[in-house]
Amino acid sequence: KKHIDEVEKFSATTKEDIENFRIKYLGSKGLLKEFFSEFKNVPNDQKKEFGQTINALKTAAEEKVAALKEGVESKEESKGVYGDLSRPGEPLELGSRHPISIVKNRIIEIFSRIGFNVSEGPEIEDDWHNFTALNLPEYHPARDMQDTFFVEKDPDVLLRTHTSSVQVRYMENNKPPIRTISPGRVYRNEAISARSHCFFHQVEGLYVDKGVSFADLKQTLQYFTTEMFGKSEIRLRPSYFPFTEPSAEVDVYWGLETETDYKMTKGTGWLEIMGCGMVDPNVLENCGIDATEYSGFAFGMGIDRIALLLHQIPDIRMFSENDIRFLEQFKSAY
Numbered sequence: 001k002k003h004i005d006e007v008e009k010f011s012a013t014t015k016e017d018i019e020n021f022r023i024k025y026l027g028s029k030g031l032l033k034e035f036f037s038e039f040k041n042v043p044n045d046q047k048k049e050f051g052q053t054i055n056a057l058k059t060a061a062e063e064k065v066a067a068l069k070e071g072v073e074s075k076e077e078s079k080g081v082y083g084d085l086s087r088p089g090e091p092l093e094l095g096s097r098h099p100i101s102i103v104k105n106r107i108i109e110i111f112s113r114i115g116f117n118v119s120e121g122p123e124i125e126d127d128w129h130n131f132t133a134l135n136l137p138e139y140h141p142a143r144d145m146q147d148t149f150f151v152e153k154d155p156d157v158l159l160r161t162h163t164s165s166v167q168v169r170y171m172e173n174n175k176p177p178i179r180t181i182s183p184g185r186v187y188r189n190e191a192i193s194a195r196s197h198c199f200f201h202q203v204e205g206l207y208v209d210k211g212v213s214f215a216d217l218k219q220t221l222q223y224f225t226t227e228m229f230g231k232s233e234i235r236l237r238p239s240y241f242p243f244t245e246p247s248a249e250v251d252v253y254w255g256l257e258t259e260t261d262y263k264m265t266k267g268t269g270w271l272e273i274m275g276c277g278m279v280d281p282n283v284l285e286n287c288g289i290d291a292t293e294y295s296g297f298a299f300g301m302g303i304d305r306i307a308l309l310l311h312q313i314p315d316i317r318m319f320s321e322n323d324i325r326f327l328e329q330f331k332s333a334y
């Protein structure tokens with residue numbers, strides 16, 4: 001009877017306490033087991049009362065265990081499904097795209113609208129794809145224009161200095177008509193400053209088909225700059241690249257009074273944004289394309305430089321410092 005009292009008063013909130021309680025009374029070496037085996041030694045006239053009492057104790061213990069278990073489980077359940085409804089919410093931290101990616105994606109989008117696909121290639125290149133196929137044979141002085149990081153010498157393995165290497169690979173593996181742009185990271189052994197870095201990003205474009213002319217190139221560039229900067233003018237200045245002939249440098253005039261996607265400083269005048277030209281027939285032939293049948297144009301621009309101009313960023317090194325205070329400013333850009 002004392003035990004029944006004890007059982008009825010018992011309370012526990014952890015599974016462990018309940019289990020210990022169950023073992024104490026109902027376990028295979030528990031109190032009830034003991035009482036039941038005691039039963040045969042009880043004098044006959046007390047058997048009835050004794051039996052009723054231990055049966056009552058057994059029922060009480062079983063009911064207690066079931067009730068406590070249910071309590072604990074229902075608590076756990078509500079925690080699992082709803083959590084603690086009184087806790088303050090945790091703010092969702094949204095990341096932001098890197099400004100280089102924002103500008104790169106925008107360039108890709110503009111060219112994809114006129115049928116250019118995207119091609120990519122390795123950052124570690126061989127001499128053929130970065131130089132020789134592009135009409136820059138060994139000992140050609142123009143190789144000095146590209147301050148190259150060499151990984152190995154003879155045969156040369158290097159960090160690509162431009163994504164023109166991707167265009168070579170593309171021409172080797174695809175037949176004209178070709179319309180492709182090649183975005184990617186490139187490397188040059190230059191002193192690091194606010195205006196130049198030893199790595200940066202390019203998008204180069206290539207169009208090869210029958211009868212492609214310089215007029216097609218100029219119109220394509222005009223289309224691009226209008227889409228990229230709003231109403232704008234371009235100017236081509238004669239230049240030199242070993243892989244194009246004729247070659248030109250493209251300037252864009254930023255000072256126009258227009259609505260643009262970006263807030264640009266007005267009146268900044270002509271700014272150089274890319275190099276371009278008609279693909280040299282030697283390059284086409286090096287890549288297995290018949291230059292008597294096909295012609296093409298190519299262009300290349302620095303993504304970093306355009307991102308600096310568009311967002312008025314004062315220092316190119318900010319792109320690779322991973323300072324959250326800088327990166328967070330582009331949250332609303334795209």
Ligand code: PHE
Nearest residue numbers: 162164275276277298299300
């Ligand atoms: N590959 C040149 C560079 O890296 C850019 C360019 C591409 C120029 C295509 C002309 C034609 O500077």
